[in-house]
Amino acid sequence: MTLDFKKFERILFNLLIFLLPTQLALHIWPSWSLVFGIRVDYLSPTIYFTDVLFFVLFIVYLINDRSDFYKILRKYRYIILLFVTFIFINTIFSTSTFPTIYRWIKIIEVSFFGVYVFLRKNLLKAWKINRTLFTSLVAFSLIGIFQVILGHTIGGVLYFLGERSFGTSTPGIALFTLFGQNFLRAYSTFSHPNSLAGYMSVGLLLLIPYIFKKRKNIRLFGFLIISTGIVLAFSLASLVALIGCLIIYLLYKNKFLLSKNVLFLPITAFALSLFLSVFSNKLLSYKVNFSQSVSQRLGLSSVSGKMISQKFLIGEGLNTFTIMETKFIGTGSFEWILQPVHNIYLLAFSETGIFGLVFLFILFYLCFNNVLLKNRPILLMVISFILITGLFDHYWLTLQQNILLFSFIVGSCI
Secondary structure (H helix, E strand, C coil): CCCCHHHHHHHHHHHHHHHCCCCCEEECCCHHHEECCEECHHHCCEEEHHHHHHHHHHHHHHHHHCHHHHHHHHHCHHHHHHHHHHHHHHHHCCCCHHHHHHHHHHHHHHHHHHHHHHHHHHHHCCCCHHHHHHHHHHHHHHHHHHHHHHCECCCHHHHHHCCCCCECCCCCCCEEEECCEEEECCCCCCCCHHHHHHHHHHHHHHCHHHHHHCCCHHHHHHHHHHHHHHHHCCCHHHHHHHHHHHHHHHHHHCCCCCHHHCCHHHHHHHHHHHHHHHHHHHHHHCCCCCCHHHHHHHHHHHHHHHHHHHCCCCCCCCCCHHHHHHHCCCCCCHHHHCCCCCCHHHHHHHHHHHHHHHHHHHHHHHHHHHHHHCCCHHHHHHHHHHHHHCCCCCHHHHCHHHHHHHHHHHHHHC
16 A cells, blocks of 8 residues: 555645644753753744654655745745855854754744745645634634633643643733632643734634635634634733734725735834834833833833844844843843843844844735735735734744744745
8 A cells, every 4th residue: 555645745734734733842951041040941942743743744745746846946046045144144143153043943944834835825725724724723722711711721631732731820820800800811732822812813814714604603603712712812912913904904995005005014013113122211211100011021122122233234143032131231120031022023133133124024025915916805914913913022933833823824925
């Protein structure tokens, strides 16, 4: 009996899509992944189960149909050479070489995933990806819902999906207050509720045509479950982004948003980010009672501005923000939380300089321009959601589940 590699590829891709929300992984803790003796997840070389799945998937794809991939390599060889040259320069001048090398390997991996989706997107409908994604979102939303009901994680077999063990009394855990009582925010198998809400919102937006086209009761019930999971994550950034997506969609429907003026979307996001890096200290100096979350974001934005002014062209080195933030004393205590700046544009600028920021800008521009030219309103809302939430958090560039989903979206848009 011979192995049907085409069928095997389809099964692997569906399995990868279903398991994208998981974070089962092997963490390695070399000395350079510690900051003042504290383990920092972002610095730890980590091999996720989804990495292994994609590696096997990509090998099977090359066995099935490598010609298109080689054509892409030949067609864009000069751009690829330029990209590799920048990786080399950013790594050589990095303030911490090994974390930068590790992170560039991850960026190369997700870039390959995006290229794979781009090359295979005509087959995705035939592979019934919508059904797989829908089932995955429902299953992982239910995990988050039950966590809120129980007040702690579920445990058991979910450990093998990457669920961490915690409850309402765990220090530093994200809670919400209702009628004077603290409740756990939904985490599911994600490292933070904001990351969960971002992932689920993008998935739900993608599935709008699938859920409402035939109006099957099971799909509407699933829609309710996923929506409940998003709500119980209590992510203000996701709520703001969903409202922003609606506004952008209305602009598109009324023909105010066209490919010729689409530049204003990424320009606005990038300009707001740069404003924060310059004026965050000023905002913190006012006697305004900011929440801890807002104060931390402003503090880290200020630190980012200092990094940018120090290494404007090539940045401090990819994946070095949590190392470098401790060196910028004088902006309050927020630089000691050992997290990246909660803004993907400032993070890219801080770590990869103006060249990295320009690349991110071009990426968003190409996505917006293509979905407008091809009249794809769903993808317009999806990429808008990522653009807006990127102003408030870093997970689209730092966390495994979200960065793989981001890569999937880019591959679908371009």
